Amino acid sequence: MTLPAFRVLQPRTVEDAVRMLDEHRSDAMVIAGGTDVIPNLQMRLFTPRVLVDVKPLRELAVIEFSARQGLHIGATATLTHILETPWMRDKFAVLASAIGTVAGPLQRNMGTIGGNLCLETRCRWYNQSHFWRQSLGGCLKKDGDICHVAPGGKFCWAAWSGDSAPAFLALDAELEIASLSGTRRVPLREFYKNDGMDRIALARNELLTAVHVPAHMAGRRGVYQKLRVRDSIDYPLAGVAVAMEVDSAGICKDARVALSAVNPAPMLVTQAGESLIGRKWSLELAERVAHAAIQTGKPLTTSGSTPVYRRDMVRVFTRRALEETWKNGHGSA
Amino acid sequence: MNKELTHLRVNGEEREIAITPNRLLLDALREDLGLTGSKRGCDDSSCGCCAVLIDGTPMLSCVALAASYEGREITTVEGLGGPGELDPVQEGYAEMGGAQCGYCTPGFMIATKALLDRNPDPTMDEIREALSGNLCRCTGYMQIYESVKYAIEKLRAKSATQAPATR
Ligand SMILES: Cc1cc2nc3c(=O)[nH]c(=O)nc-3n(C[C@H](O)[C@H](O)[C@H](O)COP(=O)(O)OP(=O)(O)OC[C@H]3O[C@@H](n4cnc5c(N)ncnc54)[C@H](O)[C@@H]3O)c2cc1C
Ligand code: FES
Ligand code: FES
Numbered sequence: 001m002t003l004p005a006f007r008v009l010q011p012r013t014v015e016d017a018v019r020m021l022d023e024h025r026s027d028a029m030v031i032a033g034g035t036d037v038i039p040n041l042q043m044r045l046f047t048p049r050v051l052v053d054v055k056p057l058r059e060l061a062v063i064e065f066s067a068r069q070g071l072h073i074g075a076t077a078t079l080t081h082i083l084e085t086p087w088m089r090d091k092f093a094v095l096a097s098a099i100g101t102v103a104g105p106l107q108r109n110m111g112t113i114g115g116n117l118c119l120e121t122r123c124r125w126y127n128q129s130h131f132w133r134q135s136l137g138g139c140l141k142k143d144g145d146i147c148h149v150a151p152g153g154k155f156c157w158a159a160w161s162g163d164s165a166p167a168f169l170a171l172d173a174e175l176e177i178a179s180l181s182g183t184r185r186v187p188l189r190e191f192y193k194n195d196g197m198d199r200i201a202l203a204r205n206e207l208l209t210a211v212h213v214p215a216h217m218a219g220r221r222g223v224y225q226k227l228r229v230r231d232s233i234d235y236p237l238a239g240v241a242v243a244m245e246v247d248s249a250g251i252c253k254d255a256r257v258a259l260s261a262v263n264p265a266p267m268l269v270t271q272a273g274e275s276l277i278g279r280k281w282s283l284e285l286a287e288r289v290a291h292a293a294i295q296t297g298k299p300l301t302t303s304g305s306t307p308v309y310r311r312d313m314v315r316v317f318t319r320r321a322l323e324e325t326w327k328n329g330h331g332s333a
Numbered sequence: 334m335n336k337e338l339t340h341l342r343v344n345g346e347e348r349e350i351a352i353t354p355n356r357l358l359l360d361a362l363r364e365d366l367g368l369t370g371s372k373r374g375c376d377d378s379s380c381g382c383c384a385v386l387i388d389g390t391p392m393l394s395c396v397a398l399a400a401s402y403e404g405r406e407i408t409t410v411e412g413l414g415g416p417g418e419l420d421p422v423q424e425g426y427a428e429m430g431g432a433q434c435g436y437c438t439p440g441f442m443i444a445t446k447a448l449l450d451r452n453p454d455p456t457m458d459e460i461r462e463a464l465s466g467n468l469c470r471c472t473g474y475m476q477i478y479e480s481v482k483y484a485i486e487k488l489r490a491k492s493a494t495q496a497p498a499t500r
Contacts (some may be wrong), residue, residue: 105465
């Protein structure tokens with residue numbers, strides 16, 4: 001497959017980059033590691049006239065932690081760079097666990113955290129060659145007016161398929177977004193719109209510059225469990241992230257559970273916290289939270305695996321993730 | 334689309350080519366520079382056949398826009414070893430049957446080279462992890478792991494004989 005025609009702009013600073021995005025608006029697209037953008041361009045899923053290449057912006061590649069400011073990861077930091085940061089696994093276990101499952105090592109050497117948080121949603125009817133899609137008359141998301149997942153519906157169910165977002169949700173992260181009018185901060189949970197067509201609350205003239213995790217999240221136990229066909233390279237078919245604080249008596253002080261790949265957005269299981277806080281580990285309690293998780297996760301036929309299986313694995317993984325972090329103390333500093 | 338003069342540093346040499354902005358590094362290497370060692374093995378950037386070293390890190394040349402890698406040190410499988418001399422990694426794959434059809438081999442060699450440059454004595458888990466971005470339809474991977482072990486031994490023997498000379 002070949003690439004459509006486009007120009008590539010190379011900003012030198014963040015200011016440059018947002019000026020370029022502002023100037024070209026709907027004609028422009030950001031490219032960072034390109035591991036999502038390039039395959040999608042080859043499939044003609046979009047045809048921007050201009051790519052703004054933010055990868056060389058070293059000012060955005062910084063990874064820092066301080067007890068006052070918490071964790072700061074710049075948008076162009078690569079996934080490998082994050083994984084190889086010596087203190088990451090101890091301080092932010094769930095994040096290291098999740099990022100370690102993204103694609104394979106070659107994609108992680110190129111892929112950035114910004115790209116991972118802004119990933120296109122995925123669907124078996126969408127992530128196909130132009131020829132394949134044309135033969136079916138397209139779909140709601142691209143070149144058509146019917147949804148093959150929910151025929152008759154006018155809503156796009158393409159699934160959120162990134163692995164770091166659920167971990168960041170479990171850590172109550174915030175994003176830093178730049179535009180010509182300055183920088184704004186947005187809680188990650190408000191960034192995702194749960195719409196396969198219009199996935200994130202980011203305007204065409206805005207650039208994601210960093211992700212922040214509050215300092216009090218450092219040292220939480222945590223783990224990410226992921227369903228995929230092969231144990232490397234594959235996108236998630238379901239994912240469960242758990243981060244929790246447990247006191248010396250084994251009582252849960254705080255907990256967050258988030259899901260990936262089973263909705264058009266990564267999602268917090270909102271009932272999890274209140275069920276878990278103040279309690280001691282029990283299998284029965286873990287099963288109850290696992291049951292809440294499958295009320296939140298609503299997988300449809302967006303991938304090669306069946307919704308029934310993916311939904312059931314959300315239940316199993318939620319229980320296992322709680323067991324690992326709480327009972328077995330996995331990911332405790 | 335206009336072609337632009339682009340300067341790539343490949344296998345230690347400065348090369349100048351005229352390419353369009355949408356030229357992938359893989360195509361620039363294969364078609365503009367005649368370095369056909371790197372392969373295209375898939376359509377969705379999932380196989381690792383196109384891996385090259387960029388400043389020593391293995392990356393997929395099929396998702397890299399060539400012009401964005403100006404000024405970086407690019408090493409392809411052709412750049413391993415010296416003139417008339419195989420790199421221990423290449424020797425390993427040749428000796429231990431790590432290559433059958435050979436299509437995946439350049440990518441595996443690049444991933445192996447990157448691993449051994451950083452970590453000359455990897456554990457089996459580290460070898461598996463380092464090669465987990467590369468797919469092979471022929472070997473079943475076992476001979477590939479044997480090839481890596483062969484290269485490790487070869488490098489160890491080499492550094493043992495070289496050590497006294499550098500002292
Ligand atoms: C074979 C294969 C398997 C994969 N498996 C997984 C997987 O298992 N899990 C997973 O999470 N991902 C997976 N990926 C996707 C991808 O490799 C990672 O998500 C990676 O982190 C994306 O980052 P990038 O820098 O390459 O993004 P790019 O491709 O450069 O960009 C991705 C999207 O984000 C936008 N974007 C990037 N940076 C910014 C920014 N700073 N501001 C605003 N918008 C921005 C782009 O416009 C684009 O829409 C896979 C990819 C491949 C090819
Ligand atoms: S050609 Fe398959 S990953 Fe690049
Ligand atoms: S040797 Fe044939 S694909 Fe690996």
